Amino acid sequence: MFDFDMLGLAPTLNTALSRAGFAQPTPIQAQAIPLAMEGHDIMGLAQTGTGKTLAFGLPLVDHLLGEPGKPAPKTAKALILAPTRELANQIAESLRTLTDGTRLRVATVVGGQSLGRQISLLSRGTDILVATPGRLIDLMERGAVDLGQVRHLVLDEADQMLDLGVIHALRKIAPRLGTPRQTMLFSATMSKQMEELSRAYLTTPRRVQVSPPGKAADKVTQSVHFLDKAEKPGRLREILSRDEAALTLVFARTKHGAEKLMKGLVADGFNAASIHGNKSQGQRDRAIKAFRSGAINTLVATDVAARGIDIPGVTYVINYDLPDVPDNYVHRIGRTARAGREGEAIAFCAPDEADLLRQIQKLMKIEVPVARGNSPLAEGDDAAGGRRNGARRHRGKPAGGAGGAPKPAKRRRPRRPQAA
CATH class of the missing domain: 3.40.50.300 (P-loop containing nucleotide triphosphate hydrolases)
Structure with a gap:
């Protein structure tokens, strides 16, 4: 049976996973984590809900635990970009579960919150910065954050960044990052634009894919x-x-x-x-x-x-x-x-x-x-x-005709769709 302690993670991470109730890696985690721990750039494709946060979060935290020294004021060692506030907050919450009891600090900067408070937070420096691109640029323009020490970049839900036009913000952020660096890009869908994004920001990436792009979760x-x-x-x-x-x-x-x-x-x-x-x-x-x-x-x-x-x-x-x-x-x-x-x-x-x-x-x-x-x-x-x-044209029979009387006592579950 394949479990997390076979991946060579730091003992403190195995303890945190056990405490959080994680016993076995999901397919995307099992494929991505070993490659990321070796330092490769990662192009990860997996349907939503398959555990992508741990797929990049575990190797990232493992790398940072092995790096000496504290972050300098206004700097970060790793940057995770997410397209929405909710996703950024969720990622940060998951990472804090992994870093609880360690020296690593996780900071979140998103829109809709006090700029002054975020400037104060970043003044102390942080190991992992989780941000939405728009707010990060606001802070960069105010001189509140220096990204020159970033050696790990994660682009999560990169396809939505394209949908929202965040790619323009990324073009402003990327030149300010440190080099060399490891970049991990994760997405649930794939397109020609995503391929171009990968070529622009990843170096000989290893591609890991556990389901066809555009496919819903099996259940x-x-x-x-x-x-x-x-x-x-x-x-x-x-x-x-x-x-x-x-x-x-x-x-x-x-x-x-x-x-x-x-x-x-x-x-x-x-x-x-x-x-x-x-x-x-x-x-x-x-x-x-x-x-x-x-x-x-x-x-x-x-x-x-x-x-x-x-x-x-x-x-x-x-x-x-x-x-x-x-x-x-x-x-x-x-x-x-x-x-x-x-x-x-x-x-x-x-x-x-x-x-x-x-x-x-x-x-x-x-x-x-x-x-x-x-x-x-x-x-x-x-x-x-x-x-x-x-x-x-359609699999499955209608549960009732157009205008047919509903049956609220019991819901009829439609048959699961199959690939055409």
């Missing part, structure tokens, strides 16, 4: 409900009422839509909160904390939460609105079925969202099983495999 059961936009609120309440104790993450497309949806659910007696770009960082942190603890069981979010929420207990992800970017669907549904658990991803598809669903199915190379309603996708236009046989 996510997916389904789609075809319905009119006006039917969405009622269908959502029907689904939430079936399993009121379950943790359910609901994705809306816009900040205004998420807030309106949350307030409507609260007015109808559901225990809900919301996170989106119009919320302060404190409000977002409190909402996630309440959701994690079960104090609230329905969290309505925009794609700000598609990455960075690592809550193993999320049972359902509901795509109330389909995302404009197909990759974001993969990341959204990756919030469930984490750490080996099972989960269910339910998508609502209104007629004007049919093309979005088509793009999602093309990316994932599957046909999402139909739970209810009639598909508006045209005959012979399946995205999953280009088949022209209309009779085989």
